[in-house]
Amino acid sequence: MNGLIFAGPSGVAILCAFAVIMLGIGWYAGRGNAGDSSARNYFTAGGGLGMVTLFFTLYATQYSGNSVVGYPPQAYRSGFLWWQSVPFMIAVIAVYLLFAPRLYVLAKRKSFVTPTDFVRDRFGSTKLSVLSIALMLWGLGNYVLEQLVAMGHGIAGLTGETIPYEVGVIGFIVVMLIYSWTGGMRAVAMTDVLQGVAMLVGIGALLVGVIFLNGGLGSLTTYLTQTSPELVGVPETSDAINWLAMIVMIGFGAAVYPHAIQRVYSARSERTLKRSLAVMAWMPLVTTGVVFVVGIAGLQLFPGLGTEESEQLVGMIANEVAAQNIVFYLLMILLFGGIVCAITSTADSAVLAFSSIVAGDLYGRYVAPDAPDRRKVLVGKVVGIVMVFGLLLIAWNPPGTLFSIFVLKFELIVQLAPVFILGLYWKRMAAGPTFWGMLIGAVVAGGATLLDAGPFYGVPAGLVGLAANLAICVIGSLAVSRRDAAAVPAARA
Template sequence: MNGLSFSGTSGVLVLGAYAVVMLAIGWWAGRGTTSTSARSYYLSGGGLGFVALFFTLYATQYSGNSIVGYAPEAYRSGFSWWQSVPFMIAVIAAYLLFAPRLYVVAKREGFITPTDWVRHRFGSGKLTILVAVLMLWGLANYLLEQLVAMGQGIAGLTGTTIPYEVGVIAFVLVMLVYSWSGGMRAVALTDVMQGIALLVGIGVLLFGALYLVGGDLGGVTAALAQTDPEKVAVPETATSVEWLSMIVMIGLGAAVYPHAIQRIYAARSERTLKRSLAVMAWMPLLTTAVVFVVGIVGTQLFPGLSEDDSEQLVGMIANQVAGINVVFYLMMILLFGGVVAAIVSTADSALLAFSSVVSRDIYGRHIAPDASEKRQVLVGKVAGVVAVAILLVLAWNPPGTLYEIFVLKFELIVQLAPVFMLGLYWRRMAAGPAFWGMLAGALLSGGLTVAGVDDFGGVPGGLVGLAVNVLICVVGSLMVGRPDDGPDEDPLAAEPARAGAASSA
């Protein structure tokens, strides 16, 4: 079986099969639904059950970068990249801080876009616009990351039989067709398919990779200690500080992704949401930790890869594992499609959230307030297509490795955390200080990133900006007292009967 490989006709057939399945799901999900209704299109009517909600949350947290990008980062960084496991755990912890409480308010008030909470809680137009701008930036960055991962994943997993550019264009078209047809429902159902394929596939990938190195992970670590001791050494203080800082920044930032917040809105009930998050708490050990070990094993299977070549490490290992026997070959087909489907499913989630913000918060609120929901949804769909077309141009020459792109968006998106987390619990938080804190934090974080300034002992610029953001927000709110521009009633309070109904729906 040593001649087995995904390159050539077999790789094209596998990709084609997954594309057909995703298109079929989009067609089926769109049947009998009201795609012109914003709530139906963007939130699946707020009726996602446990299985669909769990897998769509899973797909949101574990993007193509989590598989295609994290293993190469472990390959390059060594054991210090174990930080990827606790920062995924931190995301779940952050969800639990605010998601159930936000869900009750969102259900009661009929929220559709993430900014609906900000508008409801603070009653400030300028704060809502700033939140929308930062969300669009984060979503565009996230989409770019997925397009890059899509091309690299397809090229690596097919041995470059399908070129980077061709793979991106083909699956972008597939994504646009099924998401246009079925909206959130189609996205959630494709997430179920790719999640199952991914969980099974990466488990077999790890088993096969260990088989190729004799099943001795301790031997792999010992060999790495001899050939590249820095990768197994105790991290320096600055590295440890950076590790802890990234756990905080990514834990807070990933939890307030716009498409993650929309999944909170889309849950069928509060109980369904809590059950999904409880199971999600185990996924870092079953996904990120497995990918980390695969990257470490890759140092022995493919030593000496350059940074660019290491970006295709997962595909290279998958081809080697596929050559063991027929069973591994079939399992790598599952992984092969699962990785590509995971990337596409993550991209479609970001695209759907991007479209909703453009259609509801920009077009529907400020450009054409009298437009029907049907027209708003159409404008959102067209805006998504235009955004993808622009990002495709950037994807041809991606700015840095996947991990660098990944970090860049968190510098700004994490600035949204105070209005969602602090705003849910602190009634005194005022709109004015929240606006100026978020603006200052975003400008500082962006400026430090653009200038390449990293002189904070391992603390990323995003957290420096967040500290300034929170300071201005808290001190300013204490100084101005009860906000004059906010609602007179407590925005978190609910009539007992209605709150109870929202919790038990």
């Protein structure tokens, strides 16, 4: 490399420009909240997001910093096995379509604000609601941690360490908290539009640049066959099973993330939601498919990178592409800013959902039920800030690569899938068996993860836990229903 093109003042200037734009968007969005301090308005934009804004905020939720910064390094290390990232993103859209429109109609009719509002309304069980809250907060905290790590790697890699990991994380956390505080869901969704446009254009330019640098992709497979045949060979049986298992687990897990569910609540209409999801169906190929190719091409551009070095692969490639000519340079500025905005916008979505659960489900229901919405929102904001800075202590020494953090959060969050999906369609589903199924599923998945006992023949512990969860829930609900049915004649007699 002939020096990093975004190292030094140029990279700092680009980041500052995007930060100022995001702050401006937050200020503008906050003006719309001035006359309405309700929790529903702050946390779900009053259910008024239009098709374009909803699409981009769903896009930002599904394609975070992990997708753009973390997936190419995983493709670099795994080879063609990582093509699984495309079908599991397709699976997320399929699961959305399975339950989101039906959930939206119910949420609109009953003015839901937090995901737990549905659980409470459907099952009427305090212990099930509390367990759901615990799993949601765990998943959201994990998700924010992932974004903080991605933020540090992305900024450090793109600027050639001109902005150190720690400085980049702190700087953009402050920006995120300021515009989220002032604008709520409206600010989050509007910044998602900015990052989505920048990232889509930048990713396309990155693909073209990689093809230009490699002299075409036609010889790439031949090169890999000669230098790294294990990356292009037929996967072993356990790898193939793991591929299918990950598609199922991520498809259901990502679709029931709390901040994803709040976006369902935020749609202006059911038609708006369906149209946004229809466009989203194309994004796995346009986004995940492209970054997969970029990661594979990196094997030829930068052979022999270790695990830590490969985590900054996107920054290295982007700087090589930007060095070619002024057009690529300008397009990589869009990608550069889009990646950082994507990471920040995904983190703010999780923080907003975390704050809403604390404000509405914990403080507003168990601590101060009579508190006005303004105070609930304030409590949620403050707790969200404390959570973010608490996670900073972990982000200084992240527990693994981005992908390992990514997998860890799904082990427990996927246990919510039966409540939201089966609960919408199956009237006989009972609260008691659902609680025990979720609890045992979480213990199985979490215990196996802590003991490093999985995967089981390629099946991740989270999916094993989900199978136990579903079995207890279904069998228990059927048993309870039969018992209640048998008790009716006796009571009448």
